[in-house]
Amino acid sequence: xxxxxAEKVAPVRPAPVAEEPPRRPGKxxxxxxxxxxxxxxxxxxxxxxxxxxPFYWILLFALRKPGSTSLVPWPMTFEHFEKVWNERSFGxxxxxxxxxxxxxxxxxxxVALAGGYALARFDFKIKRGFxxxxxxxxxxxxxxxxxxxxxxxxxxxxxxxxGSVILAETVFQLPLSIILISNFIKNVPYSLEEAAxxxxxxxxxxxxxxxxxxxxxxxxxxxxxxxxxxxxxxLFALMFLSNQDKQTIPVGLNTLLSADSVxxxxxxxxxxxxxxxxxxxxxFIQKWLITGFSAGAVKG
Amino acid sequence: MAQAAAVAKPxxxxxxxxxxxxxxRTSATPRRLPYLLIAPAALLMLGFIAYPVxxxxxxxxxxxxxxxxxxxxxxxFDNFVHAFTEDPIFWDTLVFSAKWVIVExxxxxxxxxxxxxxxxxxFVGRSLGRALxxxxxxxxxxxxxxxxxxxxxxxxxITRYLADMGIGEYGTSWLSDTSTxxxxxxxxxxxxxxxxFAILILADLQSISKDLYEAAEVDGASRVRQFLHITLPHLxxxxxxxxxLRAVWEFNNVDLLYTLTGGGPAGETTTLPLYIANxxxxxxxxxxxxxxxxVAFVILLFCxxxxxxxxxxxxxxx
Numbered sequence: 085x086x087x088x089x090a091e092k093v094a095p096v097r098p099a100p101v102a103e104e105p106p107r108r109p110g111k112x113x114x115x116x117x118x119x120x121x122x123x124x125x126x127x128x129x130x131x132x133x134x135x136x137x138p139f140y141w142i143l144l145f146a147l148r149k150p151g152s153t154s155l156v157p158w159p160m161t162f163e164h165f166e167k168v169w170n171e172r173s174f175g176x177x178x179x180x181x182x183x184x185x186x187x188x189x190x191x192x193x194x195v196a197l198a199g200g201y202a203l204a205r206f207d208f209k210i211k212r213g214f215x216x217x218x219x220x221x222x223x224x225x226x227x228x229x230x231x232x233x234x235x236x237x238x239x240x241x242x243x244x245x246x247g248s249v250i251l252a253e254t255v256f257q258l259p260l261s262i263i264l265i266s267n268f269i270k271n272v273p274y275s276l277e278e279a280a281x282x283x284x285x286x287x288x289x290x291x292x293x294x295x296x297x298x299x300x301x302x303x304x305x306x307x308x309x310x311x312x313x314x315x316x317x318x319l320f321a322l323m324f325l326s327n328q329d330k331q332t333i334p335v336g337l338n339t340l341l342s343a344d345s346v347x348x349x350x351x352x353x354x355x356x357x358x359x360x361x362x363x364x365x366x367x368f369i370q371k372w373l374i375t376g377f378s379a380g381a382v383k384g
Numbered sequence: 385m386a387q388a389a390a391v392a393k394p395x396x397x398x399x400x401x402x403x404x405x406x407x408x409r410t411s412a413t414p415r416r417l418p419y420l421l422i423a424p425a426a427l428l429m430l431g432f433i434a435y436p437v438x439x440x441x442x443x444x445x446x447x448x449x450x451x452x453x454x455x456x457x458x459x460x461f462d463n464f465v466h467a468f469t470e471d472p473i474f475w476d477t478l479v480f481s482a483k484w485v486i487v488e489x490x491x492x493x494x495x496x497x498x499x500x501x502x503x504x505x506x507f508v509g510r511s512l513g514r515a516l517x518x519x520x521x522x523x524x525x526x527x528x529x530x531x532x533x534x535x536x537x538x539x540x541x542i543t544r545y546l547a548d549m550g551i552g553e554y555g556t557s558w559l560s561d562t563s564t565x566x567x568x569x570x571x572x573x574x575x576x577x578x579x580x581f582a583i584l585i586l587a588d589l590q591s592i593s594k595d596l597y598e599a600a601e602v603d604g605a606s607r608v609r610q611f612l613h614i615t616l617p618h619l620x621x622x623x624x625x626x627x628x629l630r631a632v633w634e635f636n637n638v639d640l641l642y643t644l645t646g647g648g649p650a651g652e653t654t655t656l657p658l659y660i661a662n663x664x665x666x667x668x669x670x671x672x673x674x675x676x677x678x679v680a681f682v683i684l685l686f687c688x689x690x691x692x693x694x695x696x697x698x699x700x701x702x
Binding site for chain 2: 121124125127128131132134135136137138139141142145153155195196198199201202203206208210211214217221222223224225226227228229230231232233235236251252254255256258259262287312316317318319323334337338340341342346348351352354355358359362363365366367370371373374375
């Protein structure tokens, strides 16, 4: 048995070893890092076209004159934007969305920071149960809980106030955020905190001075996630807010979409207004997001 | 992927016990502190997730319809019986949900993995390329619908220009034709779903040590074998979990189909959750919607368990 195995392996192994000497020293690393260009650029370009054509299309409709069928948005016009911002009250929606996004971001990050710290640094009785609850809550669909949530917010007299949307968005962001943050905290060596205690810090200052700065990429990833989600999410706002001046941008877009005759120019302009903040946030944090995720998710 | 991966691997015991003894010595209220810290999160989740879930179970056994108050009251299993025996729409939505989730998730996994492998290479313009191909991730739900409604528009959309080139016919709307609406919705959802999958896989790809590939290279392993024997096994857990969570998410997600097709034409693209939303929000039939929700929960739980069992997740740890 064993000899047979050895025979099977034998012809494979010696060959490359024999080939090794003529190789240039740098070759080993380059062989993996540099896949032939055509294997990268061709599929990437195809995928880029698929990604960018829809973006171009919305830009085209937002910028060209009504009735034009040109594929170039020229002569350019901003009348769609003015119309959507003023007549369709996207200006108001925008303010509401910013408020919801920023407060959700702050609440999610703060509450998740506390919870994540507890999970990362302590051992306590209900820890396993709490983590199980976090995991299970991932399976709870927000859309299916609309009715009970509506009743709760009606009880709390929060229907038609942005507070209801902020609360609901925060709660549905929390499980993922807590798990991510606790993983980021686990990656910060505990000895750093202990050293700070020895130097006379209490637990809270030690955390603020030593751990918090190291958590920055993680916090950015979690916070941006919360912001983008609450900015984009639409069902809670649609259900809990009925006054027009309380609505958020996705609801405004839905109104444009479900109108009897869709005003394509207005829809495109509204879409761009909806996209700009998240695209800016995204471009800014893109690099941290991937490092943040790999640190938070994988090495945990 | 992220959250469950974390849960699957509990923190190393030695550190924990050290943390505990330290905490006892240094902090004034070490016993209560962790509970205080998780209290806000726990209370929020109890009030706005756990309680609603329980009340959905409760309502599923009730006739509850504000527009027909004379019928309200205990219903036993009437709602469930009605769903399984008298409601053909329910079965249609189940079939469509399954079709939607399977096609959508497998395509996302395939393209997401390919995309992640591509942008993981070093090449000129990589960060710009990454930013561009990942950008639809930030754009979701309603905005995706808005963009694709523009693209699919029968008069001014992409069909017009394709028709000019001799492909297809001018004036057809892919979203209102029962033969094309499924593919059209799938493509729109892929547009924003693939980047998300790719980001998660890329994050995991970057944690694979380069040494492994160098060793494999020295041993003369081809790139295909390196992929099969190093990359794939390493990504296995991440793929299993992201696929599962993605499937749950695609099943539950209402935003896109609600605004893109509204479930139409002729109920052709109504998923179970969309049907539930319509039943509760438009028809005010809260009792029946709650029963359907309960069915959806059971299906989700069952499928997740079967999936985890079949994929032997956590069976062999790395």
